[in-house]
Amino acid sequence: xxxxxxLICRHRYDMFASAGHAAAVLAPMTGAFRVWLHPRLVTGxxxxxxxxxxxxxxxxxxxxxxxxxxxxxxxxxxxARGYILNLFVEAEHRGQGLASTLMARAAQEAESRGLDxxxxxxxxxxxxxxxxxxxxxxxxxxxxxxxxxxx
Numbered sequence: 728x729x730x731x732x733x734l735i736c737r738h739r740y741d742m743f744a745s746a747g748h749a750a751a752v753l754a755p756m757t758g759a760f761r762v763w764l765h766p767r768l769v770t771g772x773x774x775x776x777x778x779x780x781x782x783x784x785x786x787x788x789x790x791x792x793x794x795x796x797x798x799x800x801x802x803x804x805x806x807a808r809g810y811i812l813n814l815f816v817e818a819e820h821r822g823q824g825l826a827s828t829l830m831a832r833a834a835q836e837a838e839s840r841g842l843d844x845x846x847x848x849x850x851x852x853x854x855x856x857x858x859x860x861x862x863x864x865x866x867x868x869x870x871x872x873x874x875x876x877x878x
Contacts, residue, residue, distance in 0.1 A: 728768055734777065735768075736761050738788050738815035745818075746850045767792075775813070776832055778825055787816040789829040791836060802844035809837045809845040814853065826856055 740757045744750070767773035775790035790813040798806055811833050816825050837845055846865070849857050 731777065732761065732765055732768060734785055735764060735775075735788060735790065735813060739813050742813065742815045742850070745852065774836075776829055778829065785817075786820040787814075787825045787829060789814045789826075789833055791833050793840060793842065799844075805841075805843055807842065809833070809840070809842040811845060811847040814847075826853075827860065830856075830860055 736757050739760060740753050743753055743756070764773060773790055773792055775788060777785050777788040779785050789811065792810045792812070793807050794810045795806065796802075796808045798804060799808075802808060811830075814826060814829060833845070837843075847857065847862070849862075
C-alpha cells in the first residue's frame, strides 16, 4: 500500500504541475493529500486502478470515490455519485488509449456499484478525452472563501 500511496501522490503532483500549477503550492498540497489519502486507501473509500507494463513499471492511474450527494435532477433517485480523480498517464505513454481504458474501467465499476452519475474536474489537457467519451460540461461554479482578519 505504501508504494501505491507514493505513486498516487506523485501522479497527482505531476498532473497539477503539467496543468501549470507552481511547485510552491504543489509541495504542501501533496503532503496534505498524502495525509488525507492514506486512511481512505486503508478503508477502500478511495479506490482505483494502476496500469503497469510487463516489467511492472506503472504508467498510469485513476482514482475513484463514491460521494454522498442529495438526489438531484441528474440522479433523482440516488443519494450518491461517483467521483473520478487523479487520472494521470506518464508523458511517454500518452496517446495510446490508456486513459480511455481506465475511464471504461471506472464506468464498469460505477455500474457494478449501481451508480448512475459520475463527475470529475477536467484539466484543459484532459477535456478532449472526456468529451470524446461522452462527458459533458456542467454548470458548476466555485469560490475560495477568504479569511478575514480578527478585529
